[in-house]
Amino acid sequence: MTDAFTPSARTPKIRIRGLHKSFGGKHVLNGIDLDVEEGTSFVVIGGSGSGKSVLLRCILGLIAPDAGTIEIDGVNLLTASRSKREELIGEIGMLFQNAALFDSLPVWENVAFGLLAPETKKHNDKHPRLTRAQARERAGEVLTQVGLDPSVGALYPSELSGGMQKRVGLARAIADRPDILFFDEPTTGLDPIMGAVIDGLIVDCVKKLGSTAIAITHDMASAQRIGDQAAMLYQGRLVWRGAASCLMNSGNAMVDQFTHGRREGPITMELRR
C-alpha cells in the first residue's frame, strides 16, 4: 500500500500543508497535511463536526483558510492569480451532501449547467463550447451514465426521489469531465441498497474519467467501496492514514473505535447542554 503522506517523486495532484481554519475561536482544521496522488480515490472519514466538509470547502475556495497552502498540480491556490485559481477550481466536480440541485431548473439544465456557464474556462477540445441543444444531448448521455433515463431531464428536482437527486448531482459533477471529483457524504440519507448503487456509480465514473477523487463520509461500507486510500480526521487533525481496505482493522485505537461504532475509546463526543 502507498502511504498518502509519503512524499513521492511526482507532484501530487492535490497537496495540502499546514492548513488551519477556525470559526470564532474553535479550531476546525488544525494543521492538515495531505497529499493525494493523481488517479487516487481518497476517503476522509471522521465524526460529525470533525472538519471534513470544511476541508473540502477550503480546497474549493468556498472558505478561506487562516493559514497553510493548498496546491493543485503544484500551484498554490491561495496565492495564484484569480484566473489561474478559477481555472484550477474549474477542474473540480463536486457532489454535495444533499445534491444541491437548482430547484428552479429542470434536471437537464442542472446537469448541463457547467457546460453552458458563460463564465467557463477557455474552450478547447476537452471543453468545447456547446449550444443549448448540444448541452441537452450531453446531459442525456450523462444521465444514462448514472443509470437514469434521459427523459428524466425534463423533470424538476422536486419530482425526484433522494436517490435520483444524488444521481443527478453526480451527473452534474461529471458532465464536464473534471480532473478532480469531490464527494461530500455521497450516501447520506439513502437506504443501504441505493447507497451501494451510488458508490458503484462513483467508482465507475472515477475510473472512466481517470479523475482524482476525494470523498468524505462516515459510512464505513461506502468508504471501503469508494476509496483506494483513507485518512481519519479528528479534532481538526489527520490522526491516521492508510489503505481504505484496512479501515476495519487499522490497528489505530481511534479508527477502530470509529469504524466499529464503539462508545468506549479514545474518542470523546462533545455534548452541548
Next chain:
Amino acid sequence: MNALLDLIAAIGRHVLEAARGAGALALFAVEGMLHAVRPPFYWRVFGAALMDTGYLSLPVVAMTALFAGGVIALQSYTGFAQYHVQSAIAGIVVLSVTRELGPVLAGLMVAGRVGAAMAAQIGTMRVTDQIDALTTLRTSPMKYLVTPRLLAGLISLPLLVVVADILGVAGGFTVSVVKLGFAPAAYISATINAVKPIDITVGLVKAAVFGFIIALMGCYYGYSSRGGAEGVGSATTSAVVSASILVLAFDYLLTDLFFAQ
C-alpha cells in the same frame, strides 16, 4: 458607574454593528451593479426576474392604484365640498397618484410580493448549498443571482408605475364621474391642466429608486441568510420590513429634493 459604562458599551456595539451592516450592504450593492457592466450577462435569468418583478406584479399594483385613485377622489370631495372647491379634485387625484401614491403603493406592494420572494429564494439556495454549487460550476453567484434581480427591480418598477398612474387617475375619474356627478370632459381637462411632465418624471425616478432598494434588500438578506428554515424566514421578514421602511424614507428624501422649493 458600571451600569452606565455597560449602557455606553451596548450602545457602541449596536452603532458599530449598524455601521458594519450598512457598509456590507453598500459593498453588496456596488458589487452587484459592477457585474452589470462586465460580461458575461445572464439574459435568461434577467428575463425571468423582469417577468416576475414586473409582469406578475401587474395585477396587484393595478388593483391597488385603481382603488387608491377612487378613495382620493371620495375623500377629497368630502373635504373640498365644505369650501366649494370640488373642481380641484381632478388635480388632487392626478398629482397625488403621479407624485406619491403610484410609486409608493407600487413599491410597497412589490416589496411584499417580490422582495419577500427574492429573499426566500436566494436564502433557500444559500442554506441548501445551491449557491456554493454555483461557484463550483464556474458561475459567480453575484452575477447570476443578484445582478439580474437588481436590474429587473430598477427597470420594472417605473413600468409598473406608469400603469399605476394611468389606473389611479382612471379610478379617480370613475368615482368622480359615476358617483359624484362630474362632467367627464371637464374632469379630463382639469386633470391635463393640473399635471406637468416633472410630476410624472419624478414619480418614475422614485419608482426606479424604490425598485432598486426592494431588489437590493431581498437579495442582500437572502444572500446573507444562515441556519435553515428559521434563517430564511428571518431573512424574508427583514427584507420586506427594511425595504418598506426605506421606500418611505427615500420617498421623503426624493420629495424634499424635487418639490420642496
